[in-house]
Amino acid sequence: HRSCKKHTCGPDGPLIQFPFYLIDAHATSSDYPAGFGVYCTDINKTMLELPAFSSPVNLSIETIDYEDQSIDVTDPEGCLPRQFLKINKSSIFHSHYKVDTSTSATFFNCSYSSQDQAYCTIRVLSSSDDVAITGVESCSKMFDATYISEYTTALRLEWSKPNSSHVEIECPNSRFRSTTLTAAGGIIGSVIVIIALFYIYYKFKTKGEDQARVGKFLEDYRSQRPTRFSYADIKRITNGLKSKLGEGAHGVVYKGKLSEKIVVAVKILNNTESDGNEFINEVGTMGKIHHVNVVRLLGFCAYGVHRALIYDFFPHGSLQNFISPPDNKQTFLGWEKLEQIAFGVAKGIECLHQGCDQQIRHFDINPHNVLLDDDFTPKIIDFGLAKLCSRNQSTVSMTAARGTLGYIASEIFSRNFGHVSYKSDIYSYGMLLLEMVGERKKISKSHETEILYPEWIHNLIEGRGDICIRIEDEGDIKIVKKLATVGLWCIQWHSINRPSIRNVLQMLEGEGDKLKVPPNPFDSTTSTSSSAIIPARHLGLELEAIQELE
Numbered sequence: 001h002r003s004c005k006k007h008t009c010g011p012d013g014p015l016i017q018f019p020f021y022l023i024d025a026h027a028t029s030s031d032y033p034a035g036f037g038v039y040c041t042d043i044n045k046t047m048l049e050l051p052a053f054s055s056p057v058n059l060s061i062e063t064i065d066y067e068d069q070s071i072d073v074t075d076p077e078g079c080l081p082r083q084f085l086k087i088n089k090s091s092i093f094h095s096h097y098k099v100d101t102s103t104s105a106t107f108f109n110c111s112y113s114s115q116d117q118a119y120c121t122i123r124v125l126s127s128s129d130d131v132a133i134t135g136v137e138s139c140s141k142m143f144d145a146t147y148i149s150e151y152t153t154a155l156r157l158e159w160s161k162p163n164s165s166h167v168e169i170e171c172p173n174s175r176f177r178s179t180t181l182t183a184a185g186g187i188i189g190s191v192i193v194i195i196a197l198f199y200i201y202y203k204f205k206t207k208g209e210d211q212a213r214v215g216k217f218l219e220d221y222r223s224q225r226p227t228r229f230s231y232a233d234i235k236r237i238t239n240g241l242k243s244k245l246g247e248g249a250h251g252v253v254y255k256g257k258l259s260e261k262i263v264v265a266v267k268i269l270n271n272t273e274s275d276g277n278e279f280i281n282e283v284g285t286m287g288k289i290h291h292v293n294v295v296r297l298l299g300f301c302a303y304g305v306h307r308a309l310i311y312d313f314f315p316h317g318s319l320q321n322f323i324s325p326p327d328n329k330q331t332f333l334g335w336e337k338l339e340q341i342a343f344g345v346a347k348g349i350e351c352l353h354q355g356c357d358q359q360i361r362h363f364d365i366n367p368h369n370v371l372l373d374d375d376f377t378p379k380i381i382d383f384g385l386a387k388l389c390s391r392n393q394s395t396v397s398m399t400a401a402r403g404t405l406g407y408i409a410s411e412i413f414s415r416n417f418g419h420v421s422y423k424s425d426i427y428s429y430g431m432l433l434l435e436m437v438g439e440r441k442k443i444s445k446s447h448e449t450e451i452l453y454p455e456w457i458h459n460l461i462e463g464r465g466d467i468c469i470r471i472e473d474e475g476d477i478k479i480v481k482k483l484a485t486v487g488l489w490c491i492q493w494h495s496i497n498r499p500s501i502r503n504v505l506q507m508l509e510g511e512g513d514k515l516k517v518p519p520n521p522f523d524s525t526t527s528t529s530s531s532a533i534i535p536a537r538h539l540g541l542e543l544e545a546i547q548e549l550e
């Protein structure tokens with residue numbers, strides 16, 4: 001039967017078999033269900049032809065997963081949201097395919113007056129945002145539509161079973177194989193041969209899939225976009241979630257391999273309730289960031305309830321291992337290296353705050369979220385809290401935001417301390433610097449309990465008393481003082497008194513002795529404020545959710 005034939009477009013293309021079929025001169029629409037016709041391009045791309053209102057929409061098929069009944073498609077012209085609007089009006093598309101990342105919208109036709117500068121505020125029901133536009137005179141509703149995010153570059157379509165007349169098809173090949181073997185070797189022999197054939201087939205199939213996956217990844221890597229993986233891929237990459245690297249607030253991290261040479265870390269996210277669209281948006285933002293001090297997102301999985309992020313693997317782990325090592329192992333990197341790391345982290349924050357079209361605030365800068373590569377170059381990871389804000393916006397809604405207590409600025413706890421802004425990351429960065437400096441004092445065990453931390457930091461900056469710190473040469477003390485001074489500036493209680501990340505970089509680039517001593521943030525406030533200096537990791541606490549005060 002024609003439906004049992006298998007094809008591929010070139011050696012790396014996905015397998016084309018029922019319900020998909022190659023559109024050729026012999027196939028008639030009555031043979032196959034509509035919406036599953038594919039064809040090969042000159043450059044061996046597999047294209048899906050979907051019926052649409054005026055003319056068919058052609059999308060490139062990246063993978064087909066017959067077990068999960070899903071395909072990943074992209075638009076060869078790079079505008080998937082536009083193509084989606086077209087196919088979305090087709091009833092054939094809806095009867096066969098399901099998309100879990102779409103959002104509903106209503107389109108209005110509005111007339112404008114250039115003179116009228118009054119603002120009109122539109123409440124967006126699906127989010128907490130209002131949109132303000134000027135000069136609107138009147139609007140009338142045009143139509144309702146379903147759309148996908150502007151950041152969506154690949155779309156997962158799940159197909160439901162085609163109607164029964166097509167499901168019942170039996171492939172003569174398999175029947176032929178079983179009867180011949182039964183006659184030739186009896187039941188036991190045939191079972192063994194079938195198992196062997198299945199094993200060989202499985203090996204080849206897996207190898208082929210692995211090659212296709214790596215090929216797709218390399219293609220995406222060159223074009224600087226994250227690859228979308230299925231959950232089956234994630235399981236294969238991590239060898240069945242075997243090697244656990246650790247667990248954080250957002251999920252569990254596993255070590256994995258994309259190929260023999262490409263080792264990765266896969267973060268399986270806990271929060272499976274998060275809206276697929278929101279997740280894809282975030283992935284779109286993360287995928288655009290390419291900076292030496294920010295971890296590059298290599299891939300992601302957003303399929304049903306499964307959400308995962310794939311990053312490069314960094315064998316040294318996080319900065320935390322080097323400033324407060326587990327089991328107090330001797331892992332001191334030296335003050336020069338620590339200074340370079342502090343500078344690199346600030347550069348990474350600068351990229352997030354100012355380097356991209358959209359300002360990105362991390363909201364969870366801490367030593368666990370700074371990974372170190374082979375040369376100890378720091379890489380900021382974990383954009384679970386990153387929210388997109390346009391450049392002229394200075395505050396952001398923090399409902400349901402998370403962070404690590406001790407690294408969280410006062411304004412995140414309460415609006416009384418001002419608006420949440422990019423200065424909240426500066427606070428967390430300051431805490432990171434102070435922990436880098438402060439943890440070293442623990443090398444001298446005998447003094448540990450005698451000196452209060454705030455007092456100790458001020459003694460250090462002002463050169464008073466015994467600072468109990470490991471100093472190898474004269475330059476070291478300068479570095480320590482500089483890091484402590486910048487750290488104290490960054491944790492000023494009111495965000496307005498904290499420097500911007502550019503100022504931080506200027507301070508770190510300078511000699512350090514000319515820096516003004518910052519006001520002591522522990523003097524002017526109550527005892528509650530000074531408790532914030534104790535890093536939460538030491539208290540074993542995590543902040544669950546922060547309610548925004550209106």
Ligand SMILES: Nc1ncnc2c1ncn2[C@@H]1O[C@H](COP(=O)(O)OP(=O)(O)OP(=O)(O)O)[C@@H](O)[C@H]1O
Nearest residue numbers: 245246247248249250253265311312313314318368
């Ligand atoms: N790309 C990576 N390479 C190597 N190790 C990693 C990588 N990503 C995470 N890890 C390690 O996996 C563990 C868990 O990381 P994860 O980011 O989930 O937790 P966390 O940063 O400790 O907490 P949180 O999620 O609250 O920020 C950490 O020990 C971290 O160092």
